[in-house]
Amino acid sequence: MSIAAKPESPLTRILNATAQIERREMAAVFAAFFLFFFVLGSYFAVRPVRETIGTMLGGDVVADLWLYTAIFSIALVPIYGWLIARVRRAVLLPFIYGLVALILAGTGLTLGATELNRTTGSFFYVWISVLNLMLVSVFWSFLLEMFSREQTKRLFGFIAAGGTLGALIGPLTTRLSVASVGDSGVLLIGAAGFLGAVFCQLILLSVWKPEGDTATEKPRDAAVGGNPFAGITIVLKSPYLLGIALFTVLLSAASTILYFEQLRIVGETFPDRTQRTEVFATIDIIVQSLTIFTQLFVTGRIATKFGVRYLLSILPIVIAVGFIILAFYNVFAVIMVVYIARRWAQYSMIRPGLNMLFNRFDTETKYKAKNFVDVPVYRAADYAGAQAKTAIDAVTAAPAASLFIGAALAGVWAWVGWRLGRKQDDGIGTNNSHQAAIPTQPNRL
Numbered sequence: 001m002s003i004a005a006k007p008e009s010p011l012t013r014i015l016n017a018t019a020q021i022e023r024r025e026m027a028a029v030f031a032a033f034f035l036f037f038f039v040l041g042s043y044f045a046v047r048p049v050r051e052t053i054g055t056m057l058g059g060d061v062v063a064d065l066w067l068y069t070a071i072f073s074i075a076l077v078p079i080y081g082w083l084i085a086r087v088r089r090a091v092l093l094p095f096i097y098g099l100v101a102l103i104l105a106g107t108g109l110t111l112g113a114t115e116l117n118r119t120t121g122s123f124f125y126v127w128i129s130v131l132n133l134m135l136v137s138v139f140w141s142f143l144l145e146m147f148s149r150e151q152t153k154r155l156f157g158f159i160a161a162g163g164t165l166g167a168l169i170g171p172l173t174t175r176l177s178v179a180s181v182g183d184s185g186v187l188l189i190g191a192a193g194f195l196g197a198v199f200c201q202l203i204l205l206s207v208w209k210p211e212g213d214t215a216t217e218k219p220r221d222a223a224v225g226g227n228p229f230a231g232i233t234i235v236l237k238s239p240y241l242l243g244i245a246l247f248t249v250l251l252s253a254a255s256t257i258l259y260f261e262q263l264r265i266v267g268e269t270f271p272d273r274t275q276r277t278e279v280f281a282t283i284d285i286i287v288q289s290l291t292i293f294t295q296l297f298v299t300g301r302i303a304t305k306f307g308v309r310y311l312l313s314i315l316p317i318v319i320a321v322g323f324i325i326l327a328f329y330n331v332f333a334v335i336m337v338v339y340i341a342r343r344w345a346q347y348s349m350i351r352p353g354l355n356m357l358f359n360r361f362d363t364e365t366k367y368k369a370k371n372f373v374d375v376p377v378y379r380a381a382d383y384a385g386a387q388a389k390t391a392i393d394a395v396t397a398a399p400a401a402s403l404f405i406g407a408a409l410a411g412v413w414a415w416v417g418w419r420l421g422r423k424q425d426d427g428i429g430t431n432n433s434h435q436a437a438i439p440t441q442p443n444r445l
Contacts, residue, residue, distance in 0.1 A: 033162035035200035041166025042193030081228030108187030157299025231368030256385030309421030311353030316414035
């Protein structure tokens with residue numbers, strides 16, 4: 001006598017339609033979803049305060065702070081490497097989010113309600129710029145330990161949508177509350193959000209339940225060990241990781257050229273400051289709305305059916321074409337379409353695709369090498385790209401030259417992305433001492 005299968009709940013049907021989440025994965029996936037929601041929601045809530053501080057400090061000071069951001073991003077490598085080498089992730093990860101909450105609260109209390117404390121303001125501007133990329137890197141490094149290669153293709157798009165939802169809710173919360181609580185109050189709201197991240201991280205750690213290594217009797221979440229600078233040497237010794245670093249540099253270069261071109265065109269098109277703010281707010285709303293839809297319904301399916309190579313090469317091709325069109329039609333409508341497409345595809349395809357590339361590596365590589373590429377390499381490329389864009393425009397006195405250079409770089413970027421993605425899809429290219437053993441079980445949860 002056959003037993004009728006238990007009917008699926010509406011929630012289960014929705015999850016199957018979006019990311020094909022299995023029942024046993026739900027606790028971990030939802031904990032990760034809300035962890036990313038709190039991390040990016042809290043960051044995007046306080047980011048407008050950073051921009052306000054930038055206007056109060058002045059352009060010359062902010063230009064210097066960009067350099068400091070790159071320097072401190074590089075200096076962070078040995079500090080983070082030392083911590084990940086000696087502290088268990090079960091302790092370190094909640095500690096990082098808790099420390100961020102504490103610093104945000106302290107900054108909020110000392111920032112000054114009416115007259116800006118310039119020292120505190122400068123510290124906050126640099127600190128939050130470095131923090132953004134580091135927190136995202138730490139988040140994805142841990143998830144790469146939790147989920148198998150097959151799971152990352154199905155689930156990372158859905159989990160990333162949690163961060164996008166936070167990126168929508170965070171600025172909205174700031175806009176609705178800043179008039180009553182001020183900039184200092186917004187930082188306290190951000191601090192509360194990171195306490196929520198601590199709670200979600202603890203849930204993830206409880207779901208993970210890592211098993212010990214029977215050969216070494218070492219718990220799986222034990223301190224990674226090794227040299228604090230190992231992230232740098234691991235990258236330099238691996239052609240595959242150097243390829244990922246090159247991909248990141250090209251991503252930063254193309255994004256920087258487009259960013260400064262957008263600032264120039266918007267400034268020329270909208271002389272009124274309020275209009276500019278409304279334009280940028282509209283861009284954010286469009287980008288995040290497109291991104292969350294894509295992450296929920298498209299990203300995982302592209303990675304599963306077509307491979308990571310498509311996630312990493314679609315955007316560079318679009319940007320290359322966009323640069324060429326923009327060189328001939330340097331107007332507001334064109335820059336908005338290209339800029340929105342760049343941000344949308346970067347958040348919904350490039351970021352999940354890049355994170356998937358690290359899935360086959362060991363724990364040390366996932367934390368140390370990935371953090372080195374994600375933070376100091378990216379920020380240093382930001383600074384170098386900004387200086388190069390300024391120099392090219394000064395010499396040529398026209399934006400077309402930098403745009404044609406950007407199109408050429410985007411072509412190389414697409415080629416690098418396709419090769420990296422193909423190696424990931426085919427399971428090759430990571431053959432070095434830091435490659436993780438491929439698990440015999442299909443999933444880790």
